[in-house]
Amino acid sequence: MQSDRRLTVGLLLGAAFLVAGLYGRSPALLLLGIPPLLYAALLLASHTILRRPVLEATRAPSSGRVTEGDVVDMHLAIANRGPAVAFAAVLDQMPEGATLISGEPAFCGPLPRDGVVTTSYCMKTDRGLHVQSTIRVLVWARFGLSLEEYRFDCTSAVAAMPETEPLPPLALRPRKTHTAVGPVKARVPGPGVEFFGCRAYAPGDDIRRVNWRSFAKHDRPLVNEYEDERMTDVIVVLDVRVNAHVRAGTESTFEPSCRAAASLAAHSIRLGNRVGFLMYGETIDWIQPAGGRIHLDKILGAIARARPAKSFAFEDLANLPLQMLPSGSQVFIVSPVSRAGDALVAAKLRARGCSVLVLYADAVELECSVEPADDALRLAVQARRLEMAIDFRIMESLGVHVVPWNVRRPLAAAIRAAQLDRPARRVS
Amino acid sequence: MSAIAIILAAASGGFGALALALSGARPYVSAIAAVAGAAWVAVLVLRPKAPVHGLLLFAALAAAGAAAMRGQLLLGLVACTTGLFAWDAATMQRFFRQLPPRGRRSAASRYAVHSLATAAVALGIPSIALVIRPQLGFPAALGLSLAAIATLGVALWQTGRVFGASNGPRDGSATEDAAELGSKEEGAGDS
Numbered sequence: 128m129q130s131d132r133r134l135t136v137g138l139l140l141g142a143a144f145l146v147a148g149l150y151g152r153s154p155a156l157l158l159l160g161i162p163p164l165l166y167a168a169l170l171l172a173s174h175t176i177l178r179r180p181v182l183e184a185t186r187a188p189s190s191g192r193v194t195e196g197d198v199v200d201m202h203l204a205i206a207n208r209g210p211a212v213a214f215a216a217v218l219d220q221m222p223e224g225a226t227l228i229s230g231e232p233a234f235c236g237p238l239p240r241d242g243v244v245t246t247s248y249c250m251k252t253d254r255g256l257h258v259q260s261t262i263r264v265l266v267w268a269r270f271g272l273s274l275e276e277y278r279f280d281c282t283s284a285v286a287a288m289p290e291t292e293p294l295p296p297l298a299l300r301p302r303k304t305h306t307a308v309g310p311v312k313a314r315v316p317g318p319g320v321e322f323f324g325c326r327a328y329a330p331g332d333d334i335r336r337v338n339w340r341s342f343a344k345h346d347r348p349l350v351n352e353y354e355d356e357r358m359t360d361v362i363v364v365l366d367v368r369v370n371a372h373v374r375a376g377t378e379s380t381f382e383p384s385c386r387a388a389a390s391l392a393a394h395s396i397r398l399g400n401r402v403g404f405l406m407y408g409e410t411i412d413w414i415q416p417a418g419g420r421i422h423l424d425k426i427l428g429a430i431a432r433a434r435p436a437k438s439f440a441f442e443d444l445a446n447l448p449l450q451m452l453p454s455g456s457q458v459f460i461v462s463p464v465s466r467a468g469d470a471l472v473a474a475k476l477r478a479r480g481c482s483v484l485v486l487y488a489d490a491v492e493l494e495c496s497v498e499p500a501d502d503a504l505r506l507a508v509q510a511r512r513l514e515m516a517i518d519f520r521i522m523e524s525l526g527v528h529v530v531p532w533n534v535r536r537p538l539a540a541a542i543r544a545a546q547l548d549r550p551a552r553r554v555s
Numbered sequence: 556m557s558a559i560a561i562i563l564a565a566a567s568g569g570f571g572a573l574a575l576a577l578s579g580a581r582p583y584v585s586a587i588a589a590v591a592g593a594a595w596v597a598v599l600v601l602r603p604k605a606p607v608h609g610l611l612l613f614a615a616l617a618a619a620g621a622a623a624m625r626g627q628l629l630l631g632l633v634a635c636t637t638g639l640f641a642w643d644a645a646t647m648q649r650f651f652r653q654l655p656p657r658g659r660r661s662a663a664s665r666y667a668v669h670s671l672a673t674a675a676v677a678l679g680i681p682s683i684a685l686v687i688r689p690q691l692g693f694p695a696a697l698g699l700s701l702a703a704i705a706t707l708g709v710a711l712w713q714t715g716r717v718f719g720a721s722n723g724p725r726d727g728s729a730t731e732d733a734a735e736l737g738s739k740e741e742g743a744g745d746s
Contacts, residue, residue, distance in 0.1 A: 133643060136609070138707075140616065140639070145700055147620075154696030155623035155631070158681045159616075162636040164703040165677040166643075171710035173669075175717050214665055216654050235658025265650055267662070272643065272669055274650065 133272075137167030173271020180238065181209035184262040184279035186219065192424075195254040195287045195431075198228055202247045205238065205264065212238035213269040217246065222257035222285070225250040238266075252287035254385060256432050259283050288427040289389040294539050297394070301359045301482045303455025309358025310398040311457075317355025325349040360403060360416045360453045361395040362481075363388050363426070366444065366462030367408030369435040373463060373490035375497040380463050380488040381435055383534035387486055388461045389430050390538055396423045404429055405451070407444065409436030413451055444469040455480040463488040470518055473527040483527045486541075488534050489515070557648060559667055561599045563641035567615045567634050568592010574622030574630035588618040595641070603648055612642040629685055636678040640670055 144160030147153070182205060189200035205217050219232040230248030238244055264277040304313040316323050325338055328348035341349040365388040366372075372381045388404075395402045396418055403416035404426045412429055414422075440446065444462065449472075452458060458481045464470060473483045491511055498504050519529045532541035572589035576582070595611040615638030623631030647666065651659055684699055685691060 133646065136612075136642070137639070141703070141707075144620070145704075148696070148700070152693055153624060154691050154693045155628050156620060157693070157696035157700045158628060158685070158691065159620060159623050159631060159635050160700055161681045161703045162632065162677040163639060164700070164707055165680065166639055166673065168703070168707040168710040169673045169676060171707070171714050175710070175714045214662065216658055216662065218653055231655050233655045233658060235654060235661060263653075265653075267665065270669065270672075272647075272666070272673055274647070276650075 134167050134170050137163045137170065141167060169271055170273060173268040173273035176270055177266065177268035177273045177275060179209065179275070180207050180212050180215075180266060182207055182238070182264055182277060182279070184217070184264065184281055186259060186262060186281045186283050188283055188285050191284065192286050192288065193252060195252060195290050197287070198249050198251050199225075199285050200247055200249050201232070201259075202245060203232075203234070203262065204243055204245045205234070205262075206243045207238040207240060209240070211240040212266050214267040216265040217244070218263040218265070219248075220259060220261065221250065222259050224253040224255045224287075225257050225285075226253075252285060254287050254289050254382065254431055255434075256428075257285045257287060286428060286431050288424075289385045289430050291386070291390045291393040291427075292538055294390055294394040295543050297542065299359065299361070299400075299457045299482065301361075301455060301457040302480045303453075304357035304359045305401070307358045309356060309400055311357055311359040311400065313355040313357040315355045316352035317357075319353040319356045321354045321356075323352045323354040326352055358418070359400050360456035361391075361400045362403045362405060362416065362452050362456050362458045363392045363395075364405045364407060364447070364458060364460045364462070365430065365433060366460070366464075367406055367433050367436050368441065368444075369408075369437045370442070371444075371463055371469075372435060372488075373494060375490070375493045378493055378496075378535075380490045380493065380534050383538075384461050384463070384486075384488050385430050385433050387488070387532070387538050388459075389427055391459050391461070391486070392426045392430075393423055396420075396426075400457075402426065403453070403456075405447075406430075406433055407441060407447055408433075409438045409441070411441070411448060411451075416453065416456075444472045447472050449475055449479055452476070452479070452481065457482045457484070459484050459486060461486045461488070463490060464518065470522050470525075470527075473522055474525040477526045485522060485527055485529045486538075487515075487519075487529055487531045489531050490534060491515075492533050492535055557599060557603060559663065559670065560603075560641055560644035560648060561596055563637050563644055564595040564599055564611070564615075565592060567619075567638035567641050568595060570630050570634035570637060571615055571618030571622065574627040574634055575618060575625075577630065578622050578625035578627040580621065580625060584621070588614075591615065591618070599645060603645070608642050608645040612638050615641075628691075629682060632678060632681055632685075636674055639677075640674050644670065 141160045141164035144156050144163065148156035148160060185204045187202045193199055203217060203219055215238045217234040221227060221232055228249040228251050232248050234244060234246040260280060260282045262279045262281050264279070266275045266277065299311050301311060304311055312319070312321060325341055326349065328337060328350050332350045336350040338349045338351050365384065372379055392402050392404060399418065401416040401418045404414040406412035406429060414426055414429060458476055460473065460483065462485065464485060464487060473485055476483045491508055495504060495508060522529050530541055530545045532538060568589060569592060571592060572585045575588050576585040591611065591614040598605055598607055598611065616635055619631040619634035619638065622634065651662055654662055681699060688695065
């Protein structure tokens with residue numbers, strides 16, 4: 128009861144004046160006690176008139192799952208199953224990370240008996256899980272100053288998935304593959320389409336596979352072999368350590384990194400690989416490798432929840448639990464690798480037989496945009512570029528492929544520039 | 556809404572200071588009452604959320620009481636009532652602030668009307684008694700106070716009767732009911 132405090136104050140003041148008046152036999156003080164007492168009495172009477180409405184509140188989003196930046200329509204409905212309410216205010220809370228586009232998350236007006244009042248608003252969602260819980264209804268009495276507040280627990284959630292972009296083909300060459308058919312060339316002969324080699328004809332071989340030129344040259348029948356194409360495990364590691372990412376003004380490397388991780392996961396699953404996901408930051412969020420659209424949704428949901436995080440336990444990338452990652456798999460590390468020790472992790476992964484590709488979120492241009500252009504900045508940029516070149520050289524020497532990516536440009540352009548789709552530049 | 560509280564606080568401070576000045580109190584006492592009123596206005600303008608409105612209400616009531624004891628009963632009553640409703644408006648601001656602008660306007664105008672009516676009743680009864688009988692004695696004042704307490708008792712009894720007999724939810728159980736209904740709906744949806 129919101130009137131409790133007001134009622135208490137009115138009663139206490141009236142009683143205080145009354146006691147003082149009686150004690151001092153003062154008619155003036157007795158009269159001064161009358162307004163607070165009448166105030167309390169009228170507040171009580173108003174509360175009696177108010178009655179308690181029987182309300183039901185519902186909130187329904189137009190979609191529970193959207194892509195970041197999409198507009199979601201929210202519909203609020205308040206049904207009154209009790210006595211009519213002269214004036215009420217329905218207040219909904221906007222979730223964090225959502226921007227109101229049109230309408231209002233509130234309604235003010237009467238609530239008729241056995242009637243339903245609806246209101247709707249549109250909000251634009253950033254990446255993330257947007258949870259709305261309480262709807263508050265303030266109900267005023269028909270007469271007087273009484274006011275009641277009701278809270279309805281109407282939890283609804285809208286998951287705004289990260290945006291994915293189509294990527295050009297990536298020529299993956301992991302050491303291990305599964306037996307199931309997939310897009311990765313398995314370095315073994317089988318029912319593929321790419322020429323692998325020739326071998327001597329054996330009874331039962333398809334006559335159409337005989338290499339007639341070799342037969343003519345060597346005077347013995349040889350048949351063509353094709354490279355088997357199989358499924359592999361692809362692990363996407365997203366680095367969410369707050370100290371690894373760079374923020375310049377309103378932009379940062381974090382959001383583009385999330386989108387890049389989502390794009391790589393979606394691309395790999397669409398090709399038919401099993402994709403695992405590991406988010407490294409405050410805790411370790413690990414999703415076992417699997418395939419299919421539902422699994423992709425699971426990964427995108429995990430990326431949607433990603434927030435820059437700080438943890439002393441995971442301050443360095445060196446604490447990445449390498450044992451969790453399947454040996455011989457293809458690992459994509461999406462990170463602005465910030466320390467010399469971070470590069471060693473990629474080397475350790477190589478030692479476990481993984482093929483490693485580091486997608487380096489380059490923030491130099493981002494940082495330059497907020498700094499005044501002068502000689503000092505030019506020098507700093509040169510020094511940073513040299514530092515990066517040394518880091519890349521070290522990683523390349525360890526067998527790790529590095530794709531520098533300017534976060535302001537499309538990821539596809541960076542992959543094309545790195546010529547990852549060409550066999551000569553296959554990921555080692 | 557803030558404007559209502561500011562006007563009432565200014566009126567309370569002004570009437571309190573005037574009552575003290577007319578009652579023959581020392582000038583600095585009236586000046587203190589005026590400064591307290593001005594301070595309340597300043598708090599309402601600059602820091603409306605500051606939890607000092609109760610303290611300032613007591614200051615206003617003290618000024619009103621002092622003036623009433625020195626013979627300025629009518630002005631003291633006005634200062635007391637305006638102070639009480641200024642405090643009420645100040646405490647209600649936090650609800651009004653949450654409303655959208657259009658709703659806030661209509662709610663504030665609604666509040667102003669009801670507040671004025673309540674204040675008229677609360678102030679009117681003792682004022683009329685004073686107008687009819689300016690030299691009100693102790694027994695008459697006691698009788699009026701007892702009548703006010705009786706009114707409060709009737710209101711309390713009515714409240715208990717209505718809410719005791721009501722089938723509607725109590726103690727915020729509207730939320731629980733809604734949750735129950737929600738779970739029933741969910742169950743129906745599942746089936």
